[in-house]
Amino acid sequence: MVLITVDHNSKIPLYRQIREQIIREITAGNLKPGESLPPSRLMAGMLEVNFHTVNRAYECLRDEGLIKLSRGKKYTISSAVRSPKDMEDFETIERAVIAEALAKGLDATDIMQIVKKQLRTQKHVRS
Amino acid sequence: MVLITVDHNSKIPLYRQIREQIIREITAGNLKPGESLPPSRLMAGMLEVNFHTVNRAYECLRDEGLIKLSRGKKYTISSAVRSPKDMEDFETIERAVIAEALAKGLDATDIMQIVKKQLRTQKHVRS
DNA sequence: TATATGTTCTATATGATATAGAACAATGAG
DNA sequence: CTCATTGTTCTATATCATATAGAACATATA
Structure with missing residues (x-):
């Protein structure tokens, strides 16, 4: 399980904080290719933010190619491709x-x- | 003379663009310690932005210690201090x-x- | 079929950004 | 000294990004 926290008082947007923490977990090796992220509604509940905010973070990561949607409508970590x-x-x-x-x-x-x-x-x- | 341009269509705030270009000029050696920046109203005229926007960029750089107010109410490039x-x-x-x-x-x-x-x-x- | 999940749409509230104008204080030039 | 220059401060307005919220939908799994 991944441990992620957000700071509501930070000047950095919440969805950015979420995105960057996931990236951190990937480089730390805690999230490996094929592993899936928690559903946005569940992640939102844990972080005490709106699920749209988590969705935005997921969309960012998807657009950057770091995660992708796979069977079961779950986002999974992509294999890195150095482009x-x-x-x-x-x-x-x-x-x-x-x-x-x-x-x-x-x-x-x-x-x-x-x-x-x-x-x-x-x-x-x-x- | 310093050559600075801004992109009104960029997603990066104008005052940030101005700040970063000045930093670029400093590291490029085109702005040396003691040299002064154009008055905000003049710089604003050249860049076709509001002078408050230039002022904000100058305030940022001042708060970061990269420029300081000196005689004649002109901002001059500070000597770098590695802190x-x-x-x-x-x-x-x-x-x-x-x-x-x-x-x-x-x-x-x-x-x-x-x-x-x-x-x-x-x-x-x-x- | 029923549940879970991402997606899309509308809506609202707040803060950052950018522009604008006015007035003020301090400085240097004449 | 007088005056123009320049940064500073204040108010004001418009626009966009951010964040939350609710509803409905499509798809995939159980």
Whole structure:
């Protein structure tokens, strides 16, 4: 079972928080390809949010190719496919994030150190 | 002189676009510490946006410590100070960005390659 | 058939975004 | 000193995103 929480006081939209936590569970290896997510109404009950909000998170993940609808109308984790578009998206975001870090005085060493640490912490293989 | 453009059709708020372009100019070395930004009313005229919108971007950058008000009521580029909080902020963002990349199937090699490329492209020293 | 589940539609409330105008305080130029 | 410049603050309005809510529908499983 997946443990997900949301912060109603955060400035980050609820559906985004849900989406990002699911992504976190995938990279942590707690959600593996083929496993299914809880029904939106059930997930909504646990998180104490409206089921439309959970649905929106699921729709995002589906549009991003991270989950897909399968038999029984359940969303299941997709097998990851490294696509050129995903590479471009990552590069675009990374460009902005690194620009901000550099502007704030971090140097290449600081940045490399943090990136390596995150890769070490998060790296998991998907079948 | 700094060349900045905004896209009125983008989903990214205008004041964010302005803020990010200024950050880009700083890391590109086109804006150096001590140099001043155009008055908000002038910048607004060039960008064809309201001057309150430019003001909001300037306020963001001021709150982030990237610019400061100096004599003549002009905003000037600050000298970068690498603070622990900035390191933490970067790590928080990087954690989420890398999680998404990994979830989409990119591997550590892909990520390192793109990060290194961005550092190579953007790295500039600030006095 | 009956239940579960995602989907679609309408509706409402709140906050963020963007524009706008007016007035004020502090600063530098003349 | 006087005046224009510039950032700041206030009110106001319009639009869009977010979040909740309820209802009805289609499909798949039991």
